[in-house]
Amino acid sequence: MSSLKYIQYHGLLLPTVAHSAESLEYAQNFSVEDTDVFAVTYPKSGTIWMQEILPLLLNGGDLTPIQTVVNWDRVPWLEEKRLAEVADKLTSPRALVTHFPYSFMPPSFHTSKAKVICVMRNPKDILVSSYYFHQMATFLEDPGTFDEFLEKFLEGRVLFGKWTDHVKSWRRAELGDRIMFITYEEMVQDLPAALRRMSDFLCCNLSDEVVLKIAEHCSFKTMKANRMSNFSLVPKDYVDSDKSTFFRKGERLHLLDWKNHFSPEQLARFTSVIFKELEGENFSLPWSLD
Ligand code: A3P
Numbered sequence: 001m002s003s004l005k006y007i008q009y010h011g012l013l014l015p016t017v018a019h020s021a022e023s024l025e026y027a028q029n030f031s032v033e034d035t036d037v038f039a040v041t042y043p044k045s046g047t048i049w050m051q052e053i054l055p056l057l058l059n060g061g062d063l064t065p066i067q068t069v070v071n072w073d074r075v076p077w078l079e080e081k082r083l084a085e086v087a088d089k090l091t092s093p094r095a096l097v098t099h100f101p102y103s104f105m106p107p108s109f110h111t112s113k114a115k116v117i118c119v120m121r122n123p124k125d126i127l128v129s130s131y132y133f134h135q136m137a138t139f140l141e142d143p144g145t146f147d148e149f150l151e152k153f154l155e156g157r158v159l160f161g162k163w164t165d166h167v168k169s170w171r172r173a174e175l176g177d178r179i180m181f182i183t184y185e186e187m188v189q190d191l192p193a194a195l196r197r198m199s200d201f202l203c204c205n206l207s208d209e210v211v212l213k214i215a216e217h218c219s220f221k222t223m224k225a226n227r228m229s230n231f232s233l234v235p236k237d238y239v240d241s242d243k244s245t246f247f248r249k250g251e252r253l254h255l256l257d258w259k260n261h262f263s264p265e266q267l268a269r270f271t272s273v274i275f276k277e278l279e280g281e282n283f284s285l286p287w288s289l290d
Contacts, residue, residue: 005141010104012161014079017139017238023081028106030078035093036114037202038078040100042166043159044129045121046184047097048246051075052218052229054095054117057199061210063217071229078106099160101169113178117198118170121184122287123163123274124258124267127153129248131261136244138237150266154273164277171283183286191215220247 006013009024037058039050054075055065065074076083076090078098098105127150134143140159143149149158156162170179180201187194192208192215199206206214216222223229224247231239231246239246262270271289278285 005139006159012101012104013157013159015139015159018077018080018082020081023083024079026084027079027100027104030083030087030106030108032106032108032112032114033092033094034113036112037093037095038109038114038116039075039095039097040116040118040170041097042121042126042163043099044126044133046119046187047099048229049184049187049218049223050097050117050119051095052223052226053195053198053214056214056217057195057202057204057206058093058095060204060206061213066217066226066228069228070233074228079104099166101161101166102172103169115202116170116175116179117201118179118181119184119187120167120181120286122258122289124262124270124289125184125256126163127270128258128261130158132244132248133246136240136246138240146261147266150270154270162277164274168278168281171281185287191218223247 005016007016007019007021008014009019014024037054039047039054041047041050048071051071051074052066056062059065072080072082073086073089075095075097076086078096079100083096130153131143131146131149134140134149143152152158153163156165160166172179180198182194182197192211195211195214195218196206196208199211227233267290274289
């Protein structure tokens with residue numbers, strides 16, 4: 001592995017293009033406010049989608065943020081270098097995203113009343129999405145074959161470590177009603193219903209008409225065409241769009257794309273490792289892994 005592409009942070013691999021010792025220290029010292037909202041995701045679970053959704057929900061459906069500010073500045077990552085540049089420009093209620101496991105959140109998060117929406121996605125589809133993302137992102141290590149990448153994923157030798165560790169970390173009784181869980185699949189199947197659930201959780205008090213308008217602006221098709229969200233403003237040196245694109249598939253093809261990639265042997269191995277690692281946990285997965 002190229003030491004230049006990743007740094008290690010408490011055992012997790014993070015790409016140097018967006019993370020540094022300074023950015024991680026900044027995250028630890030970040031002063032979380034009670035009105036802040038965090039979208040928590042393991043990479044490839046719907047992070048960019050939440051960067052579109054949260055400003056719309058929190059601003060009554062006003063399109064200005066999603067049409068005038070790039071996604072990484074409008075809802076910055078807690079752990080990334082960019083936060084220090086834009087933190088002062090964020091207006092309350094602020095929305096942030098993070099791939100951090102729970103234990104990496106800053107002390108001010110724990111003493112605040114900030115709310116969390118944790119988006120989970122079927123890990124088999126995360127693996128496929130991540131595999132293509134590694135092919136297009138020149139700032140990441142080449143994923144190798146699908147089989148090789150699957151092993152790395154299961155061993156946690158990928159960005160932000162093991163998926164199972166991440167999802168387990170956020171099941172915290174002490175968060176009480178500060179946290180809501182939603183799945184990427186739920187959002188694909190019925191976006192207005194998912195938005196209604198998030199809006200109620202955040203006490204946004206939105207009419208059905210506004211929720212439907214937000215759903216239209218957060219659809220796959222609309223986001224794929226939004227230059228402020230579709231990564232077309234990322235320098236070409238960082239993404240090779242001949243290999244893959246960020247918005248890979250259309251509409252419902254996001255669901256169960258893994259079936260086009262896993263062999264029966266890979267599926268059996270994947271399922272047995274994930275089940276073993278979640279053994280004894282007091283929550284069940286919202287999807288069947290078979
Ligand atoms: P695929 O690679 O399966 O297409 P993240 O933002 O966490 O990196 O997640 C990226 C995944 O979310 C990609 O999945 C991307 O297509 C999908 N995604 C982003 N916006 C979406 C939307 N509006 N509807 C459905 N999927 C979306």
